[in-house]
Amino acid sequence: MKGLKWMLAAAVSATMFSQTGGTLHAAGTAIVDFDRGSYLLNDGTAWKQDVDNGGYTQLDFDLTEIEGGYGITTSGTLVQLQGKGEPQVLKNKTGVVHISGDYYLDKSGGLRSLGGNGNPVYTDIAKFADSGNGLVVLTKSGILKAGGFSEKIEQFSTSSEVTTLDGYSDSYSSVDDVAVVLQSGKVLLYNRFNFDRDNLTKYIPVTITENAADAKFDDEGNLVVLMKDGTVGRTGSSVADRYKLTESFQNLKGITKLISVYSQGMYVKTQDGSVASYDVQLDELEKLTLPGVTDLSLKMDKTNLTVGDKVPVQITEFWTGGSTRKVPLKDADLTIEKPALLQKLSDGTLKALAVGVTKVTVKSGSLSKTLEVSISSDDIITTGALIGGSMYLPVQAVFQQLGASVQYNGGTQIFSIKLNSTPVQLQLGSDTAVVNGKKIKMSGKVQTVDGVTVFPAALLKSAFGAGLAWNSSIQSMTITFGKAEMQVQTKQTALIYKKKAQGNLANLIGKSYWINFFDTDYRFQKVTVVDVLPDYNGNFALAFKFPSGQILNTYETSGEAWIRILADKEEFFTADPYKTxxxxxxxxxxxxxxxxxxxxxxxxxxxxxxxxxxxxxxxxxxxxxxxxxxxxxxxxxxxxxxxxxxxxx
Known part of the structure; x- marks a missing residue:
């Protein structure tokens, strides 16, 4: 496996993976592999760093290995973890047993390029390594080859004699060094310029140690060797020390596998099966733990809404180490306390459906954030009734605007209402309401006024804690739930508003005129002003009535203009011209x-x-x-x- 360069990887390891806050993985799982910010767990799931959005996402592909941005499933299918778009199963790449760099090996021994046409680059391959600038391969018959070397580096008795191999490139087009670990524990180091002068096709290996379990080159070409006793050493960087284990790491013990190595550190597997990072300078071994969410943010452009509003939602996870992730609403664990009031839409917005106050909560692991959203209505209900000095509200219109379902049984004359999770029953002719199974005495009976069934407004206060503000001057009631509000008026309210808007023009009502040039279709006909219609923006239309009962509606203009028009004998006469x-x-x-x-x-x-x-x-x-x-x-x-x-x- 090859990860990021150590300077980046070490920084991530040292700061990012302390397991604090809301960690998002199941208890009992352990990290068994690490690659490019991705983690493989012992249950086959992987955690992938989301480069575009930040944070991590869990992938359930049942993987056995991750390497170079890819994963191998238990069935041998290759999965592309990194790259453009979502992770995807590469169905045309099956039977895979190993991947390294830009190549993968299938169980038939075919070595193929990830970006190639599917034809094998080599066949009959048992093992390989990609140095980045060239391949190192071991055939099933035991022949060791590498780009930059001649046809054959070495012939082993069988391929099983070799446990691991690796290559290092100090140039752009060839492999310069090849390391081989044998079953016996011997580590052989080959250099493409170290060959027998009498036989130019024969390379002279240098034995680094006789007691190794694994070996890999770091990014500077030094060979890191895992000993059978679990300790780790490294060759020197000088010419004299290039073939000697000159450096040992005091706190690097109990190691069973080298995952990836760098000049400044490495990722290793320990005796307990976990993956750990080692910092060379600090001489510290730190067990890798899955990243977790340390904080959570939930924001809306506004929380005081009007029915019909659509408001975007921003959800952000803050991960250990300073990484952040923007969570799309469709992927978020978001709940709405009262779903009848607010609806989650696929476009990433919440839509206000009805009047009331509800809580919106988003969760990530053990963390949660909650916002309170208030929804009001601009739709004024005009079918309230003032009965005996008390305000009554229309059953259907009010409860539906509150987001409740309302059903009526004509036989029993009972309204069955469900307001959020609370059942309510109102019966025509009864002054007792049943709210959540409890009987509540109301100040008056449920009754019908002008074809609309109404109930005492005070029930909303006593049963649901609503605020009731009565404006007697216009016969209007404002109903509030926290910051959410709705308005119910009586039929008289519109008349009161109209009377106020008419002002002195109301004196025109009942006066008769005879049309002159105001409307040439009706010259000299008598009309009577029967209504003054305000537009509530300062203009008015008049409604004239002919003796036949026909109504003539006029255009809108200012009140001052109407006074002038009616006094202008070219427009109207104030007396019957036939008699004059x-x-x-x-x-x-x-x-x-x-x-x-x-x-x-x-x-x-x-x-x-x-x-x-x-x-x-x-x-x-x-x-x-x-x-x-x-x-x-x-x-x-x-x-x-x-x-x-x-x-x-």
């Missing part, structure tokens, strides 16, 4: 059609065409000639007040 001007039916017919004819008076022309744009007059010899000009160069001339000439364009 007793003209013939023929004249009235022309006026209504907008005709002007010779012989009409000024008053008749004004009623037919309206007030002119301009007037001019001349007087002479007792005769007055007056001309009125209208739009589009239309003219009417009067001689002594009677139409004598008409010009239309």
């Amino acid at each position: 001007y007793k003209w013939s039916s023929a004249v009235w017919a022309d006026i209504k059609e907008g005709y002007v004819s010779i012989g009409m008076t000024k008053q008749q022309v004004e009623l037919s065409w309206g007030i002119p744009d301009s007037k001019s007059a001349a007087v002479g010899s007792g005769i007055r000639v007056e001309t009125w000009q209208y739009d589009d160069f239309n003219y009417v001339t009067f001689t002594n007040g009677v139409v004598s000439f008409i010009y239309t364009s």
Whole structure:
């Protein structure tokens, strides 16, 4: 197995894996392998460091080995643990027995590249190691080979004579050193420049020790050797000491396997089967423990919501060693105390469903964080009733806005309500409520008003602790649960608001007018103002009623404008024009059609065409000639007040 460079790995080991806070693994499990921040447990599960999101995730692939960002399952299938996307089983890579660097070995002896086309690079291989710049292989027939060396480094009697092998590259394209550990305990070190001068194809091995169990090169090319007695030594870095075990580690004892080695430290397996990290400079051996969550954060953009709001949720795990992980809502262990009020959505938000207060709790291991969320409603209920000085609330509308389910049995006249986890029963005609099995006497009976079944508002206070604020001036009640609130009004509330908004315009109601040019479809017809309709933004529409009962609704404008319009005789008359001007039916017919004819008076022309744009007059010899000009160069001339000439364009 090859992990990260020791400077990084040692820092992680020394600071990250103290088992404090909410550790997320089952009791009794032990770490048996370590690679690139990933841990393999004795139950086959692995803990993978999440490079993108931080923290760790548990993978259940039933693995036997992890190496180079990959894992091998008990069935011999390769699993890609690191890399882009989620970990995945590589179904086309089966029968795997070992992996090292960029290569894997299958049980048939085929050595294949992880990124290749699937064809073996070598066949008949028993063991191999990838130095990063070249391969070291041992064939099943016992031949030792390596890139950079000639065809054959050594011929052993059988491949089983070799227990482990490793290579080191000091160049970019070849292996410079090969170490072999034999069953006998002998460690042989081969260098590609150390060959027999009389036989250039024969390499001269140097025996490092006769009593070894394992050996690996560190990142500087020094050979780290595990002795059979569980101690560990290392060759020197000088030319003179390169083939000698010149360094021993006092506190490195009871070791059974070298997992990965570096110049500054190593990962090893100890006699108790656990994995430990060793710091060379400090001469300290520290058992690896799984990382854990030390703290947890739960945040929402806001916690005072309105029904219908969708609010994002941010969940962060703080891991030992300073690592953090952003946990998507879909993956979080999040519970909502009252799910009827708040809903978890797949887009990572929580949606407010109903009025009330609920707690949102997220857990990670033994840690948990809770936020209190208050939800109010902008939807005002308008079917309350004021009965005998007490406010009554509509059963269906109020409890449904609180997120309750409501069912009605027409036979028993009982409303069966479930508010969160609390069952409630209300019966039409009864003043007793049953809340969670307990009978509660109410201040009045459940009854029907204008087709809506209502109950005394005081029940919400006595049974559920609601706050009730009554505004008698507008007949409105605000119901609160902590910071959450909803509003219920009576039918009179809208009328009260309307009356206040109408102001002095309410005096117009009941007054009659006769339409002039305000609406040419209804000229000279009588209408009566039956309503003043405020838009509550400062404008009003009027509702006129004809004697036939037909209603004419107008456009909206300001109250001041309506006073001017109604007083403008071009728009409306305040008296019946037929009675004011007793003209013939023929004249009235022309006026209504907008005709002007010779012989009409000024008053008749004004009623037919309206007030002119301009007037001019001349007087002479007792005769007055007056001309009125209208739009589009239309003219009417009067001689002594009677139409004598008409010009239309």
